[in-house]
Amino acid sequence: MRSLSYIRARDVREAIETFAAAGEGARFIAGGTTLYDLMKLGVERPAHLIDIAAVEGADRIDTSGDVLFFGAGALMADVAEDEVVRRDYPVLAESLSKAASQQLRNMATVGGNLMQRTRCPYFRNGAIGAYPCNKREPGSGCAAIGGLDRSQAVLGISDACTAVSPGDWPVALTALNARIEVHGPTGARSIPIAEFYRLPGEAPHVEFAIGAGELVTGISVPKTDAGRNSTYLKIRDRESYAFALASAAVALAMDGDHVRQAHVALGGVATRPWRAHEAEVLLSGRTVDREIALAAGRAAFAEARPGVHNAFKIELGARTLADAIMTAGRKTQ
């Protein structure tokens, strides 16, 4: 049996200092819905757990200022059910309410959701030497490439990794240009979400733009009138309690019946929450109809590289995006 220390931090400073003092093998734990899973699978083997669930003010939700602010410790269920979020930013509420199950959302935090690891089956098989995985053991190889890759990414992949970024919430946050608020031993910083998730490249194990010991304290989302004309469409193998095969977050800012600015991001198809700039450019200045929606969907996947079993994601993803654009477009009328 491996020993494990467990400490419950009361505030941000205590969490960061305790982590730094614990050193190698320390992990923050919030709702525990992912981390405990990975520990049972043998993928994560922490020696010290610093519980941040009771950090003072960590669950703050504030929609009254210039930005929407969600404390990292806010529960997924509480943000999904917030009245202002549901009315003015349905893309955010829907991305959360379509994730996991009600029981999980009652436990899991929006900060933990940002930091969850991939569901790639080879990564999650933690038996030592079972399958090579560059994310789990850097330099060991990637069993998914040329293997059972139905769920793998078609965008943002490298020769070292094709694992899909699993979260729904980060996709909606990407569409709305959120910033991730972080505190660490050297102070606080605010990171645009576009820079928070790394492409796998040669180093798939480096997934986030924060270092060990840095604590995500909150998420800020600029307010936008595109919020009301927004939606999150998620296609999965079954209608609940499943990760996305393809998903799309769309928010449309309008000038009359023309799109002034489209905010578009994709999930379930890429190695990180994927901003679909090509689709945004195509939609700009246009009225929304089926033809332009499908053209935007196809443009978003122009650079897609399928593996052996996942080419279907290209057409599925393009049509998912087209349907989401149509839904957001109907909200503008």
Ligand SMILES: Cc1cc2nc3c(=O)[nH]c(=O)nc-3n(C[C@H](O)[C@H](O)[C@H](O)COP(=O)(O)OP(=O)(O)OC[C@H]3O[C@@H](n4cnc5c(N)ncnc54)[C@H](O)[C@@H]3O)c2cc1C
């Ligand atoms: C059966 C099942 C189905 C699921 N389906 C979906 C789905 O469809 N869509 C979806 O998006 N998600 C899904 N999830 C994932 C779920 O949403 C995550 O497990 C949850 O959001 C993680 O939050 P948590 O607070 O429990 O994180 P934890 O498990 O406590 O932590 C997760 C990771 O984040 C780190 N961490 C947590 N908080 C912080 C912080 N503030 N700062 C720095 N690091 C931090 C931890 O160290 C750990 O590495 C599913 C999970 C399960 C078990």
